[in-house]
Amino acid sequence: MADPTLDPASNEPPVPDSSGTATYRLGVSRPDLPITDLPSPEEVFGVRKIGPRELVKYALGPSMIALGISIGSGEWLLGPQAVGQFGFEGIGWIIVVSAVLQTLYNIECSRYVMATGEAPVVGWGRVPPGWILWVPVSVFIVIFSFIVGGWAASAGQGLYALVHGEVPAKGAEEPRIWAIALLVVVFLIAAGARRVSRTLELANWVMIGAILVGLVLVCLFVVPFGLWWDGIKGFVTPAAPPDGITATQIGGLVGFTALASGLNWYVMGHYRDKGYGMGHRTGFIAGLRGERVKLLASGVTFPDDARNRAMWRRWYRLLLTDMWAIFFGGAMLGMLLPTILMARAVEITGTKPTQENVPTFVAAALDAEYGRWLFYLALILGVLILFTTQLGIFEAMVRVTTDAAHATSPRLRGLLEGDPRRFYYPFMLVLLVIIGIILHFALPVSLVQWSANMSNLGALIYPFMLMYLNSRLPRPARPRLWHHVILLLNFLFFGFFFVNFVADFIGDPLITF
Structure with missing residues (x-):
């Protein structure tokens, strides 16, 4: 039987570093990982026992940040627009497939974070040929995909x-000024935090709770049972896509259903800051109001022994609970409610939403049918929904760039004196200015569709990188064969829509309906 302590790449036992600490070799071009024990959930969250109350209060939450992003882009804009124009049949089941694949993909991304304490953008630097290619390419893809600011413009x-x-009138300038003001609010939230990730988590708990309760109440009041049933049936009934819809539109919908398909990894670093697994050993990005916290430039991992195998299983169960109960469940509810509300708005008006008016289409329809109070309630819900997306995406672009720069540049770490906040906040201000300029150049929903299809690009790259990394983790953390099959399905499903997007952009789409 193979020795479980052997390094999977070299088939040799871990070698002590210069300080005498045993290390674990993982991939290329990055430092070996020091080996130490996994912490217990009780140690991380400062409780005696993780019961149901402690589970909700302390342990769950990183997926809430991802859910906050997802509800604004796919669930409030692209999903309702598609259903409003084409109905539920042939669209709903595609939404469910996308959400299931993305949830499983998120779990694989988070597996790496828990086992090493490294954010995914840092882990990509361990994939051949090394960090000098994959880290800057990954930062570029994330920035290029989301900097267009469609979520901000819609808000x-x-x-x-x-x-x-x-x-607002078509082409009005004032909505863009409000969008920039909301970006400033995101900066102030991050600046006022003691621990940025925790502050985002709590903000999303409050806002998403208000959003879902508000949507349920509005839908119960205005949406007839028949439309509820049509929406639920559309989710579980496979059918060909409706006539007239383009594969590019479907690609935008699947790309931003749940989160951001192949680029979902850019949010999973919050599990490190939450302290999941080895993330507790590597530090986090503190807020300006918090104490300075050392963030390690490289990760750590754990030995393969009975104690750590048991502890890994506990952390993995927490991850599954967080992902399936909050992220997947919230994404499905967050897609069903806005789409049936949009279907009702189409019934009321006898018209269909367009790219220009989809952010306010439902509010205008409810105003005409039920009065001003529902107009304002729908707008409040819409602004909250889009702001949660704005909050998560804007901060995540800054976080990914900060993690990448801090991990790969010893010179920058010296200039920062070990405090990543000195890069994080100035870069956030620079990004705010750039997004404020870019969002003047296209319609909000067309910008969101661009971002969604660019997210599908990640599905052509990162599933294979995850296979490489996760298959080399300590034995208890390694995925089973079926996990690799799921990653291949992500590659095929989302990758197809990106290839079609490129073909449509330069000529003709691969398929029409």
Whole structure:
């Protein structure tokens, strides 16, 4: 029987580093991982026992940040737009497939984070040929995909309508000013935090709770049972895509259903900051109000022994609970409610939403049918939904860049004096200015569709990188064969839509309906 302490790449036992500490070789071009014990959940969260109350209060939450992003882009914009134009049949089941594949993909990304304490963007540097290619490429893909700011522009439209009591005119400048103001609010939230990840988590608990309760109440009041049933049936009934919809539109929908398909990894670093597994050993990004915390430039891992195998299983169960109960369950509810509300708005108006008016289409329809109070309630919900996306995406772009720069540049770490906040906050301000300029150049929903299809690009790259990394983790953390099959399905499903997007952009789409 093979020795479980052998290094999977070299088939040799771990070698002590210069300090005498045993290390674990993982991939290329990055430092070996020091070996130490996994902490217990009780140690990380400061409780005597993880019961149901402690589970909700302390242990769950990183997926809430991901859910906050997902509900704004796919669930409030692209999903309702598609259903409003084409109905539920042939669209709903695609949404469910996307959400299931993305949840499983998220679990594989988070597996690496828990086993090493490294954010995924740092882990990509261990994949051949090494960090000098994969780290800057990964940062570029994330920035390029999300910097267009469609989520910010859509939030600005909703806030304009909330302030003025009317839908903004086409091309109006003031909604863009509101969008920039909301970006400033995101900066202030991050600046006022003691621990950035925890503050985002708590903000999303409050906002998403209010959003889902509000949507349920509105839907119960205005949506007839028949539309509820059509929406649920559409989720579970496979059917061909409806006539007239393009594969590019479907690609945008599947790319931003749940989160961001192949680029979901850019949010999974929050498990490190939450302290899941070895993330507790590597540190986190503190807020300006928090104490300075050392963030390790490289990760650590754990030995393969009985105690750590048992502890890994406990952490993995927490991850599964967080992902399936909060992320998947919330994404499904977050997609069902806005889409049936949009279907009702189409019934009321006899018209279909367009790219120009989808952020405020439902509010305008409810205003005409039920009065001003529902107009304002729908707008408040819409602004909250889009703001949770704005909060998560904006911060995540800054976080990914900070993690990458801090991990790969000893010179920068010296300039920062070990405090990543000195890069994090100035870069957030620079990004705020750039997004404020870019969002002037296209319609909000077309910007979101661009981002969603660019997210599918990640599905052509990162599933294979995850296979490489996760198969080399300490034996208790390694995935089973079926996990690799799931990653291949992500590659095929989301990758197809990106290839179609490119073909459509330069000529003709691969398929039409």
